[in-house]
Amino acid sequence: MDDLYDAVGTWCSLGDPAVAEIAAGGDVDFAVVDTEHAPLGLETVADCLRAVAARDCRSVVRVPWNDPVRIKRLLDLGPDGLLVPMVDDAAAAREAVAATRYPPEGVRGVAAARAADYGRDFESYVADGHRDLSVVVQIEREAAVENAADIAAVDGVDALFVGPADLSTSLGCFPDFGAPEFVAAVEAVLSAGETAGVPVGTLGTTPEGIRSLGSLGIDFLVAGADFTHLVEGQRRAVGTAEDVL
Template structure:
């Protein structure tokens, strides 16, 4: 993936690859496929990435279930353009996430001729160089992570920070209180850390109101909406429209 500054993505949680394909059909710069809080298995994630790849202008990002090298390895073999790693709270954990995406001697990723290497067609070039093209985005979503944000942002190989607003607000004891001073102060700290390190900082808004509220705080990129909220809100609007004429 290229620099995330000024980009807009969207979020996919539903276990039908056609949802990812539909999402990529809009003018989004990237689509995040979530495996942390969803039932998506590896086969489904692979098909979601194929759906996203059908639109050559849209990048596919996968959120891992955890900062775990085995899970990271298996997802990377599927060929995403970027990886979103949840709950990174220190520079050491950030270095671990980066190391899990790099082949030896830079890291400890296991070598395999999987989809990422075009099933072996590009095996040698992928292992030598191309694996470094995968963007590593780490999530800042706890008070501890905010305190360590500058050190995390400075880790070589961290391409972007991503604020998880729900988890961060919960960690601060102000869940979903998007205008609370503690939450806003934490956001400012993370954005300043990213700016100092030259690393873009983004977040997720699931509704137009939340997108605008969070987007006004100075983030560099946004994930705008999620498949399940689009479905729920669309249903509400359709039901209200029908009830108005009956």
């Protein structure tokens, strides 16, 4: 994927590819298609990736877990980036990277799938093309914060992503993203990223959350999710209707 510094993304959890197409057309640099906390099957993910690509937008898939089989199946669909949850130490980060690489560098199984243009680019994709994938690992627990420097230094880790809900819960301050312990944790991750030369991003689901998290010095942001836009948009519209009736 292109340089993530100063990039703005969006989040897609709903199952209709039209939603992903609309989201990716909203002047964003990338769109995350979530399979960890969303009921999206492989066929739906493939259609969402096509919809994002149709908007000339970069795609990232969040996998359900740091598992090479699940990662392999999603990578065959051809996203531009991979987001791996709950990476707590350097060993887990190395496992995530290995799952994206073909032997001898990694453990990914070889197939002429969509990622290789159904075989048209098979040889070049296996030789070099698959390395273009961006690997982003999520920092979501206290242990991950403690190990952030080691995680960021792993060869093949392209970015760190703070999961604000899980991290604040781990620290006992959910959903207070201004809590001193949460701010200190984010600052530690940012320091680790700066030392390793990798960007650090996070997700804000409201304008207030985006401002609060962005003010901490975050390098890239996911600005809201499809379902939060729907909920907040409806709330504003209904509130306006109630005001005038």
